[in-house]
Amino acid sequence: MGKFVIRRLxxxxxxxxxxxxxxxIGLFVLGDPFASSGDKVVPPETxxxxxxxxxxxxxxxxxxxxxxxxxxxxxxGIDLNQRRPVADMIGAALPNTARLALIAIxxxxxxxVVAGIIAAVWRYSFWDVLVTIITTLAIGVPTFVIxxxxxxxxxxxxxxPQVPRSFTELAPWYTEVLLPAVTLAIVDAAFIARLMxxxxxxxxxxxxxxxxxxxxxxxxxVIMKHAFRNSIIPVVTYVGISIxxxxxxxxxxxxxxxxxxxxxLLYRSILQNNNPVIMAIVTFAVLIYVLLSMIVDILxxxxxxxxxxx
Amino acid sequence: MxxxxxPATAAQAVFVESAEHAGPGEAPEPQQQxxxxxxxxxxxxxxxxxxNRLAMAGLVVVVILIVLALLQPVISPYxxxxxxxxxxxxxxxxxxxxxxxxxxxxxxSGLLYGLRLALLVGxxxxxxxxxxGVTLGALAGxxxxxxxGLVMRTTDIFLAFPFLIGAILVVRTFxxxxxxxxxxxxxLGWPTAARLMxxxxxxxxESEYVxxxxxxxxxxxxxxxxxxxPNAIQPVFIYSFxxxxxxxxxxxxxxxxxxxxxxDTPEWGRMINMGIEQVQVAGxxxxxxxxxxxxxxxxxxxxxxxxxxxxxxxxxxx
Numbered sequence: 001m002g003k004f005v006i007r008r009l010x011x012x013x014x015x016x017x018x019x020x021x022x023x024x025i026g027l028f029v030l031g032d033p034f035a036s037s038g039d040k041v042v043p044p045e046t047x048x049x050x051x052x053x054x055x056x057x058x059x060x061x062x063x064x065x066x067x068x069x070x071x072x073x074x075x076x077g078i079d080l081n082q083r084r085p086v087a088d089m090i091g092a093a094l095p096n097t098a099r100l101a102l103i104a105i106x107x108x109x110x111x112x113v114v115a116g117i118i119a120a121v122w123r124y125s126f127w128d129v130l131v132t133i134i135t136t137l138a139i140g141v142p143t144f145v146i147x148x149x150x151x152x153x154x155x156x157x158x159x160x161p162q163v164p165r166s167f168t169e170l171a172p173w174y175t176e177v178l179l180p181a182v183t184l185a186i187v188d189a190a191f192i193a194r195l196m197x198x199x200x201x202x203x204x205x206x207x208x209x210x211x212x213x214x215x216x217x218x219x220x221x222v223i224m225k226h227a228f229r230n231s232i233i234p235v236v237t238y239v240g241i242s243i244x245x246x247x248x249x250x251x252x253x254x255x256x257x258x259x260x261x262x263x264x265l266l267y268r269s270i271l272q273n274n275n276p277v278i279m280a281i282v283t284f285a286v287l288i289y290v291l292l293s294m295i296v297d298i299l300x301x302x303x304x305x306x307x308x309x310x
Numbered sequence: 311m312x313x314x315x316x317p318a319t320a321a322q323a324v325f326v327e328s329a330e331h332a333g334p335g336e337a338p339e340p341q342q343q344x345x346x347x348x349x350x351x352x353x354x355x356x357x358x359x360x361x362n363r364l365a366m367a368g369l370v371v372v373v374i375l376i377v378l379a380l381l382q383p384v385i386s387p388y389x390x391x392x393x394x395x396x397x398x399x400x401x402x403x404x405x406x407x408x409x410x411x412x413x414x415x416x417x418x419s420g421l422l423y424g425l426r427l428a429l430l431v432g433x434x435x436x437x438x439x440x441x442x443g444v445t446l447g448a449l450a451g452x453x454x455x456x457x458x459g460l461v462m463r464t465t466d467i468f469l470a471f472p473f474l475i476g477a478i479l480v481v482r483t484f485x486x487x488x489x490x491x492x493x494x495x496x497x498l499g500w501p502t503a504a505r506l507m508x509x510x511x512x513x514x515x516e517s518e519y520v521x522x523x524x525x526x527x528x529x530x531x532x533x534x535x536x537x538x539x540p541n542a543i544q545p546v547f548i549y550s551f552x553x554x555x556x557x558x559x560x561x562x563x564x565x566x567x568x569x570x571x572x573x574d575t576p577e578w579g580r581m582i583n584m585g586i587e588q589v590q591v592a593g594x595x596x597x598x599x600x601x602x603x604x605x606x607x608x609x610x611x612x613x614x615x616x617x618x619x620x621x622x623x624x625x626x627x628x
């Protein structure tokens with residue numbers, strides 16, 4: 001087991017290094033944030049000063065190593081536009097994204113698990129058919145389109161703040177977070193409902209369920225105590241990975257609702273060619289993904305010895 | 311002279327002989343019992359697929375969309391790029407079936423052009439990422455060892471980037487344009503196909519019939535192309551339909567964010583952006599409703615077809 005963990009850890013570190021090198025090449029070698037573009041004219045002397053100021057006059061390997069070293073100490077650099085520490089910008093955006101991810105997950109777990117259980121327990125009933133139809137539609141309709149429709153029809157109504165809104169208009173966070181959270185939750189809820197239904201149907205066929213019924217337990221106890229607990233595992237895995245993806249920033253949804261999270265920050269940084277911010281956010285997203293998939297792999301290996309040895 | 315056989319008759323004799331040996335489907339085959347007829351796996355799939363009404367409806371719409379996209383130059387009532395600043399934001403009806411946008415361009419013509427673009431990008435992205443993914447996945451799965459490690463670690467690296475964000479970065483590096491969007495989506499899309507393929511190959515590589523083929527001396531190439539690929543291809547085939555929908559949405563999302571195609575392109579994501587960000591006039595909802603409905607319809611029908619294929623592959627899964 002120890003050997004497997006070490007091998008998997010080494011692999012994760014390699015992936016992160018390779019991904020950051022790719023990112024670095026894409027951002028700093030193939031693109032120049034200080035070049036003149038459109039009506040923005042930057043004289044060569046100014047470009048030279050800016051390069052020196054941001055340490056971009058050094059050799060590329062040196063720049064990359066500096067970046068890696070700073071990353072380890074938590075220094076993410078200075079943004080090119082307003083000279084703020086990137087770590088502060090992300091620090092301000094991350095709680096919003098975490099809140100969004102958490103609320104989206106709560107909504108989709110509740111809806112998905114309940115719908116999945118109902119569909120599995122009353123298989124082929126009206127409710128099962130309804131759940132099947134709705135999940136098929138929800139998975140087929142892209143999140144992007146759901147977001148556009150929610151924003152255009154529901155924002156500004158009742159407690160939901162108007163989008164787009166002016167800077168002076170403040171809304172409490174719980175009203176701001178609802179629409180993007182629902183947008184993100186719909187597709188995930190459909191996936192969870194499907195997962196839950198499938199694994200519940202499988203568990204309900206097991207012998208120990210028959211035993212539980214045979215010894216006279218009520219149907220509610222059989223479902224909630226015996227079947228539910230054993231069929232929730234795939235959902236837990238799915239939710240874990242889903243949280244990771246959401247924390248990396250839901251760029252489309254956050255941008256649509258002008259929600260001040262990591263995704264919207266990334267979008268604005270991309271428009272402004274603000275390379276240090278892009279670099280930091282994407283590195284963060286990559287780190288979370290790699291870390292989570294490593295944890296999932298190690299957990300699986302812990303549960304299933306065959307994986308460890310292969 | 312008379313002893314030499316006529317080459318034509320000899321060839322005919324060989325032909326007749328081979329026809330007798332490997333009789334085509336119509337010829338009665340004594341080995342088979344009852345009414346069971348042998349089918350190719352795709353014929354079998356198609357038979358089950360046809361019974362699925364939702365999937366068939368999806369397929370019909372897919373065909374209609376493809377025909378519309380192909381006929382776009384002929385049936386488009388206006389040039390989608392043609393501006394008419396005297397007739398901006400016209401409501402649907404009259405001369406303009408779906409109204410005009412903020413620059414007076416005909417929305418219906420724009421939608422048709424957008425359909426052509428979406429299907430082009432969807433199909434080319436699918437073909438590109440499937441070709442790359444299937445080849446590398448098969449190589450990794452069958453060869454194992456170094457090839458496997460190399461391909462799998464590469465997919466790890468690409469999969470570590472969130473799909474859309476990775477695509478944005480690639481497009482940003484290589485510049486805007488339809489071709490660049492396709493490249494970006496292929497770069498981000500092939501690892502999924504490669505993993506799917508590799509998993510299939512790994513499962514089949516150790517199977518008895520492959521071992522049998524190996525033991526009678528079949529070459530690696532023959533084993534992979536004749537014995538493994540036909541049995542491994544179905545899930546990849548199904549995924550290819552899903553991936554078209556993914557590509558269509560990704561392209562629209564990129565364009566909505568302003569990083570995909572040039573801003574004046576009649577593309578669905580751009581049209582939505584114009585409809586909800588740039589034009590904020592009450593009662594002009596048709597500007598974003600039509601293009602978002604178009605995206606929705608396109609991805610839904612491809613999803614229905616993919617679902618139908620999945621069920622026809624294995625009816626037990628339902």
